[in-house]
Amino acid sequence: MMKNAIVAQSGGPTTAINASLAGVIKGCLESHEIDVLYGALNGVEGLMDERLVNLTDIFDHNEENLNVLKLTPAMYLGSCRRKLKDVDQDSSEYDIIINIFRKYHIHYFFYIGGNDSMDTVGKMSRYVKEHQMDVKVIGIPKTIDNDLVVTDHTPGFGSAARYVAASVLEMAHDTYIYNTKSVLIAEIMGRDAGWLTAASVLARNSYSRAPHLIYLPEHPFSKEQFIEDIKAQFKQREHIVIAVSEGLRDVEGHYISAETAAVDAFGHATLSGTGKCLEGLVAEKFGCKVRSVEINVLQRCAAHMASATDIEESWQLGLKGVALALEGKSGEMSIVCRISDEPYQVIYDGADVQQIANAEKKIPTAWINEAGNDVTEEMVRYLRPLIHGSVAVPEQDSMPHYLFLGEAL
Amino acid sequence: MMKNAIVAQSGGPTTAINASLAGVIKGCLESHEIDVLYGALNGVEGLMDERLVNLTDIFDHNEENLNVLKLTPAMYLGSCRRKLKDVDQDSSEYDIIINIFRKYHIHYFFYIGGNDSMDTVGKMSRYVKEHQMDVKVIGIPKTIDNDLVVTDHTPGFGSAARYVAASVLEMAHDTYIYNTKSVLIAEIMGRDAGWLTAASVLARNSYSRAPHLIYLPEHPFSKEQFIEDIKAQFKQREHIVIAVSEGLRDVEGHYISAETAAVDAFGHATLSGTGKCLEGLVAEKFGCKVRSVEINVLQRCAAHMASATDIEESWQLGLKGVALALEGKSGEMSIVCRISDEPYQVIYDGADVQQIANAEKKIPTAWINEAGNDVTEEMVRYLRPLIHGSVAVPEQDSMPHYLFLGEAL
Numbered sequence: 001m002m003k004n005a006i007v008a009q010s011g012g013p014t015t016a017i018n019a020s021l022a023g024v025i026k027g028c029l030e031s032h033e034i035d036v037l038y039g040a041l042n043g044v045e046g047l048m049d050e051r052l053v054n055l056t057d058i059f060d061h062n063e064e065n066l067n068v069l070k071l072t073p074a075m076y077l078g079s080c081r082r083k084l085k086d087v088d089q090d091s092s093e094y095d096i097i098i099n100i101f102r103k104y105h106i107h108y109f110f111y112i113g114g115n116d117s118m119d120t121v122g123k124m125s126r127y128v129k130e131h132q133m134d135v136k137v138i139g140i141p142k143t144i145d146n147d148l149v150v151t152d153h154t155p156g157f158g159s160a161a162r163y164v165a166a167s168v169l170e171m172a173h174d175t176y177i178y179n180t181k182s183v184l185i186a187e188i189m190g191r192d193a194g195w196l197t198a199a200s201v202l203a204r205n206s207y208s209r210a211p212h213l214i215y216l217p218e219h220p221f222s223k224e225q226f227i228e229d230i231k232a233q234f235k236q237r238e239h240i241v242i243a244v245s246e247g248l249r250d251v252e253g254h255y256i257s258a259e260t261a262a263v264d265a266f267g268h269a270t271l272s273g274t275g276k277c278l279e280g281l282v283a284e285k286f287g288c289k290v291r292s293v294e295i296n297v298l299q300r301c302a303a304h305m306a307s308a309t310d311i312e313e314s315w316q317l318g319l320k321g322v323a324l325a326l327e328g329k330s331g332e333m334s335i336v337c338r339i340s341d342e343p344y345q346v347i348y349d350g351a352d353v354q355q356i357a358n359a360e361k362k363i364p365t366a367w368i369n370e371a372g373n374d375v376t377e378e379m380v381r382y383l384r385p386l387i388h389g390s391v392a393v394p395e396q397d398s399m400p401h402y403l404f405l406g407e408a409l
Numbered sequence: 410m411m412k413n414a415i416v417a418q419s420g421g422p423t424t425a426i427n428a429s430l431a432g433v434i435k436g437c438l439e440s441h442e443i444d445v446l447y448g449a450l451n452g453v454e455g456l457m458d459e460r461l462v463n464l465t466d467i468f469d470h471n472e473e474n475l476n477v478l479k480l481t482p483a484m485y486l487g488s489c490r491r492k493l494k495d496v497d498q499d500s501s502e503y504d505i506i507i508n509i510f511r512k513y514h515i516h517y518f519f520y521i522g523g524n525d526s527m528d529t530v531g532k533m534s535r536y537v538k539e540h541q542m543d544v545k546v547i548g549i550p551k552t553i554d555n556d557l558v559v560t561d562h563t564p565g566f567g568s569a570a571r572y573v574a575a576s577v578l579e580m581a582h583d584t585y586i587y588n589t590k591s592v593l594i595a596e597i598m599g600r601d602a603g604w605l606t607a608a609s610v611l612a613r614n615s616y617s618r619a620p621h622l623i624y625l626p627e628h629p630f631s632k633e634q635f636i637e638d639i640k641a642q643f644k645q646r647e648h649i650v651i652a653v654s655e656g657l658r659d660v661e662g663h664y665i666s667a668e669t670a671a672v673d674a675f676g677h678a679t680l681s682g683t684g685k686c687l688e689g690l691v692a693e694k695f696g697c698k699v700r701s702v703e704i705n706v707l708q709r710c711a712a713h714m715a716s717a718t719d720i721e722e723s724w725q726l727g728l729k730g731v732a733l734a735l736e737g738k739s740g741e742m743s744i745v746c747r748i749s750d751e752p753y754q755v756i757y758d759g760a761d762v763q764q765i766a767n768a769e770k771k772i773p774t775a776w777i778n779e780a781g782n783d784v785t786e787e788m789v790r791y792l793r794p795l796i797h798g799s800v801a802v803p804e805q806d807s808m809p810h811y812l813f814l815g816e817a818l
Binding site: 041170387 | 418422487489571581585586588617619646700707709712714793808818
């Protein structure tokens with residue numbers, strides 16, 4: 001009897017999520033248990049709409065394309081931001097999906113995503129179990145936010161961290177050239193967890209201490225203290241580079257943002273303007289040159305700055321996801337466990353997705369300095385190995401050569 | 410008798426301006442005519458303040474550091490934004506400078522910069538000539554804006570163009586993943602000349618036509634036409650990527666910007682907000698997902714995306730500047746002349762700086778399509794060779810390893 005598999009991607013893009021997809025494809029192609037691997041377009045939405053592609057056909061005996069896929073940013077299969085309804089309230093979505101599973105002889109379902117995707121993995125694995133279907137449902141992590149619990153860190157984070165740190169160093173060079181006081185504010189992604197903002201610390205080297213101040217959403221932000229911090233910095237230096245999270249909030253929990261926060265389908269606040277708001281404040285209080293730079297979507301898609309460690313681990317977590325399924329596991333997510341910092345060593349494992357879905361890993365208080373304007377050495381030790389190594393993105397006409405599915409857009 | 414030289418850098422930073430500095434250093438080190446090469450910190454400001462470093466000491470027999478300098482973004486010697494006064498009005502600045510020249514036995518002065526710096530080169534060369542001093546004053550071009558006349562293109566432009574094009578491609582991948590209508594607006598530097606915005610066209614490949622619309626400051630911008638252009642695009646595709654110059658103006662010459670334009674020391678308008686303004690317009694008219702990304706200072710300092718062609722040419726223009734001075738030329742700027750597009754061939758020459766200072770090269774009307782929302786094939790042929798080739802930035806702790814002068818900041 002045929003045993004097939006489906007893989008899909010969901011949530012916000014990262015530089016490494018296609019490396020995990022490549023790992024899943026490789027694992028399935030090499031398994032004698034799995035006949036055909038399908039890809040569902042746009043996550044569970046495309047799965048329900050039966051928008052499927054045959055990945056076995058596309059990638060079998062095509063190692064070269066698999067390698068290009070590993071370094072292609074964003075999502076080869078497309079994404080969605082859909083959270084399945086609670087099965088007690090409405091099981092219709094689940095019924096559509098299990099009908100697709102039956103039609104295509106699906107015995108393995110791999111879902112690559114973040115928090116909300118792990119919620120889907122948990123719900124689906126329980127549903128198929130309750131219906132006594134032989135379908136193993138496995139989650140594979142991704143998120144630049146690094147906010148999943150249990151796993152030491154998440155695929156996509158290391159590459160985003162490397163981009164953020166290199167960009168802060170390059171922007172520091174850009175600001176150091178003038179012989180006049182200046183403040184540069186880099187606004188970095190991370191709504192509730194400040195991991196990516198913290199990663200800007202890796203920009204520091206023997207000649208540049210930028211970012212001189214780091215503000216994280218885990219610590220209540222005070223505009224008054226911010227002004228005092230800048231005053232203290234100006235006593236030591238002319239140029240101040242500041243890293244701020246987009247999600248800074250005051251002690252009452254209100255966002256430090258000039259704009260009203262909108263809300264997405266998951267009830268998350270959509271932010272912008274923290275950097276611009278603080279830029280205005282600095283201009284008003286100090287009257288010096290000030291610029292805010294929103295390190296925008298490039299931090300999650302600039303594949304030319306990907307971390308080799310991140311790409312390799314993301315690939316391995318895809319492979320591990322397939323291995324877990326073939327061992328008979330379901331409702332688990334593949335995770336990376338750190339054995340040591342120096343030399344950096346990890347092992348891959350599986351963990352119950354129930355522990356992970358809807359939970360959020362924030363920065364431990366002990367890794368933020370007392371003043372709430374910097375991170376500690378422990379944080380640097382944690383971060384350093386994750387950005388290790390560069391990748392060589394293939395080129396065509398001197399532009400990055402990536403893989404793309406479907407009609408030209 | 411000792412014959413020494415001074416070099417300085419001025420204006421806004423680029424990824425390639427240190428490659429030109431490295432060329433000047435190399436040329437001076439190899440010349441038997443020049444004993445010591447000094448670097449003035451912060452352009453003519455540091456020159457007047459006698460803030461000089463001995464570059465011969467730093468770089469002689471240190472080929473490795475010279476190579477790191479070639480790939481270091483921004484300005485090793487620092488910059489300033491100072492335009493010398495008209496000599497008829499006030500010659501005091503010139504007198505300070507020629508006293509420094511006398512004190513340090515300076516016979517050659519190299520100034521690397523853009524439009525305003527070439528104004529300084531012109532004024533200084535006339536002043537020393539009138540005072541019968543044996544000082545050759547030579548300009549070496551740089552500007553990401555590519556708006557200098559006579560030279561085929563300017564050092565720094567190719568690298569910025571490569572960064573812009575790669576970033577637009579990566580942002581297109583980022584937007585293509587969702588199955589819902591979306592508009593992404595990339596705001597690109599270039600106050601009056603749209604060369605860098607036009608370079609976004611190089612992001613187009615076999616599977617992605619992004620940017621689907623390109624708006625340049627050379628063509629009057631109409632909000633009504635912009636809305637019509639987007640409507641037409643939505644008939645063909647779900648995702649629209651738009652490249653806009655920061656300096657878009659309406660038919661009456663007013664900036665399309667949500668914010669009031671300030672004015673810098675040279676009377677240039679300082680802009681921000683064109684992308685944000687258009688983002689608001691799209692949200693209002695179409696109600697779809699829309700995001701504007703200001704491709705900020707990284708377009709002029711992201712050395713990891715430098716164009717190998719640009720770095721090599723910038724280096725050659727530094728060498729050429731020294732050669733011109735040694736031939737006895739003064740009041741000239743080194744230029745690059747294109748011999749052919751395919752194969753791409755150039756020669757280096759010198760041109761009277763009077764032709765160049767205070768003039769501005771805009772995009773020829775024939776290179777913009779009639780609708781004013783795209784560029785032509787001639788533009789693509791012009792741009793393509795300039796982004797050719799990638800560079801391998803040396804690394805330390807997986808971060809770019811650059812060269813820095815002076816105390817840690």
